[in-house]
Amino acid sequence: MNPAVTKPLENTYSALHLNKIKVDECSTMRIRSVEAIPVARPDSTMQFRSDSLERREKALVEKERKLEALAESLKERSQKLESLEGTKAIEKMPERSDMDELRQKVREDLLRQFQPELEALQTQLEVKEAELEEARLRTRMLETGELIEQPVDQEELARVTEEIFQELRSQVDSPPMLKDTGLIMTKIPKLDEVMGGGIPQGHTILFNGAPGTMKSTFTYAILYKAALNDKTKGLYLSLEQSRRSITRQMEKMGMPLAATEGRLVVADLKGMRESMSEDQGTWRDVLLHYVQKMQRETEFKIFVLDSLESFKALTEHGFNRQDLKDLFDWFKSLGITVLVVSENISDEWDEANQGEVYLSDGIMELLMHEMNDSRVQRWMRCVKMRGMNTDPRYYSVFHDGKEFNLSLPLSNQPF
Amino acid sequence: MPKEILISGKVMEPRSAARSGGSTMEAGDSRLKTYIEGFDRILEGGIPQGHTVLVAGTPGTMKSSITYYMLYNHAMESKRTSVYVTLEQSRESLMRQMEKMGMNNEKVKDQLHVLDLGIIRKKLKEIAGGTSWLHVFKTYIANLKENLDFDMLVIDSMEVLETMAEIRNRRTDLFYFFEWLHDLGVTVFLISESSSERLIDGKFDEGYLSDGIITLKMQVVRDVEMQRRIRCVKMRETNHDPSYFSLLYNNGRFQVTRVISE
Numbered sequence: 001m002n003p004a005v006t007k008p009l010e011n012t013y014s015a016l017h018l019n020k021i022k023v024d025e026c027s028t029m030r031i032r033s034v035e036a037i038p039v040a041r042p043d044s045t046m047q048f049r050s051d052s053l054e055r056r057e058k059a060l061v062e063k064e065r066k067l068e069a070l071a072e073s074l075k076e077r078s079q080k081l082e083s084l085e086g087t088k089a090i091e092k093m094p095e096r097s098d099m100d101e102l103r104q105k106v107r108e109d110l111l112r113q114f115q116p117e118l119e120a121l122q123t124q125l126e127v128k129e130a131e132l133e134e135a136r137l138r139t140r141m142l143e144t145g146e147l148i149e150q151p152v153d154q155e156e157l158a159r160v161t162e163e164i165f166q167e168l169r170s171q172v173d174s175p176p177m178l179k180d181t182g183l184i185m186t187k188i189p190k191l192d193e194v195m196g197g198g199i200p201q202g203h204t205i206l207f208n209g210a211p212g213t214m215k216s217t218f219t220y221a222i223l224y225k226a227a228l229n230d231k232t233k234g235l236y237l238s239l240e241q242s243r244r245s246i247t248r249q250m251e252k253m254g255m256p257l258a259a260t261e262g263r264l265v266v267a268d269l270k271g272m273r274e275s276m277s278e279d280q281g282t283w284r285d286v287l288l289h290y291v292q293k294m295q296r297e298t299e300f301k302i303f304v305l306d307s308l309e310s311f312k313a314l315t316e317h318g319f320n321r322q323d324l325k326d327l328f329d330w331f332k333s334l335g336i337t338v339l340v341v342s343e344n345i346s347d348e349w350d351e352a353n354q355g356e357v358y359l360s361d362g363i364m365e366l367l368m369h370e371m372n373d374s375r376v377q378r379w380m381r382c383v384k385m386r387g388m389n390t391d392p393r394y395y396s397v398f399h400d401g402k403e404f405n406l407s408l409p410l411s412n413q414p415f
Numbered sequence: 416m417p418k419e420i421l422i423s424g425k426v427m428e429p430r431s432a433a434r435s436g437g438s439t440m441e442a443g444d445s446r447l448k449t450y451i452e453g454f455d456r457i458l459e460g461g462i463p464q465g466h467t468v469l470v471a472g473t474p475g476t477m478k479s480s481i482t483y484y485m486l487y488n489h490a491m492e493s494k495r496t497s498v499y500v501t502l503e504q505s506r507e508s509l510m511r512q513m514e515k516m517g518m519n520n521e522k523v524k525d526q527l528h529v530l531d532l533g534i535i536r537k538k539l540k541e542i543a544g545g546t547s548w549l550h551v552f553k554t555y556i557a558n559l560k561e562n563l564d565f566d567m568l569v570i571d572s573m574e575v576l577e578t579m580a581e582i583r584n585r586r587t588d589l590f591y592f593f594e595w596l597h598d599l600g601v602t603v604f605l606i607s608e609s610s611s612e613r614l615i616d617g618k619f620d621e622g623y624l625s626d627g628i629i630t631l632k633m634q635v636v637r638d639v640e641m642q643r644r645i646r647c648v649k650m651r652e653t654n655h656d657p658s659y660f661s662l663l664y665n666n667g668r669f670q671v672t673r674v675i676s677e
Contacts, residue, residue, distance in 0.1 A: 325533075
């Protein structure tokens, strides 16, 4: 039975691909597995829905029973009334027409008394029935695997869609004007060559690495050199260390802040909070306002954010890829070059990334490389630099107390 | 609720004529060259027209560049029309990147259209969710197919499309999406951020749904050297060599060579 059922399906499939030389086993399996997609998806939601449906059905049955009881009592009352009227008739023997009149009057009274209640119950019943029908419909849709969306304002949707199409039409008609942006030379020996010439202005570059790989020092060095050599202004914002601790650390590395003559500004959370004491809103908003304000005041060209993980932690809600896209777009709109320090190491890219490795224009990876049992070197690699012909090799990084030095590592030679 | 905003409802009816290919297609010319020197030979001449091909790789493996390079060369050599849809990177950034790689966008501006469809999310954000996004996306691409009659479509990237379309039931939703792509009657390149290992492991349905998979990666050689690698994992209707090849980029040309030593 079974082979007879599956066979024709396979035959049709291979008939469609007569010129196919190598029948792909996976794809045939795939076709069958698609056929086998179960339509019903019994899960907790379904269970919940059927439970609530049962509850509603019970409530309705209860209502119906009450209504019947009500009708019953009405009938009883009118019977009592009739018998009462009968006795009255014997006592007083009123005119037949009078009795009719009386009966009519009582009936009307009763009706008046119970009419609103009856009507209310009737409407309730109708509403419940409509709800039940809708719930049945939803259950059916869930069973057949169709998704239910919140109703969308169709008019608004049509209007926005037209807007989108209009804007896209202009994209088709006119290619963007490409301004040739310059390069920021880091002047760190070898580094510019590795990156294919320097950092293209306006790019957002990720500096990825485990703790201790000198991410902060590296990005600081780029700012420092640019401030010294090209008189380029920069802002270093640390969400991890205090301003004092950073400046002291960098002074030890031969990069005293004073030498930049104010072209390099180092800020920390405390300083930011003091400067923005008037500002309302979430931490993230305050931070962005601060960056904007500083940009207006000092017109810095390079911005270091240390670190992306701390920035994400500052946001109260979950930080997803679209939030990140908005942030990177915002950097672009400021027209600044941004160096983002991140501890997202490359082994975890597949698992935990929130898109920064794809959203960024470039990635510099810093790592510790264990040469043998005792020797560990700092290594660096340019993973990505959009539009640049980069040197993708690993370089070992040394800091001689004054400056970084990059060199090709001697591969695996015994020491 | 109108049927067409349901994700599983087909927005566009399949057009039977569309499968026969675009206007610029010549008789017997049923494969699209990749223009990567040495790679077309591996693919028996190129990628069969109408295929949906995944181009997968981790950051910095030149997924976007290599795909754009194909469209660019088709525009230059045979005036074939194509559309490159970017969902995340801005079109300015993408085009500047390609300029720097030696491709002159001005020369192909009538054939190669780079479109930033990220604006759909920006505009829709306030009023509607994922299914409306996918509906607008599909409607727009279908309209564009009518107007430009393009032969090739690139979607960069699959992961971002999934986020924006809020795809929840991957298995069925992707199946319908691939069916829709197929019905468009164009050759489609889907850029995917999954590493090749994960695609081959079979964790991803798109691996089965696509007609072809090309993966790109960086390979550490002799502990310090880094080399680019390209591999055609799968290509229906093609007797391809599934090995890894070294991928080189010199003077504006991509080229593959056999890996000499590991």
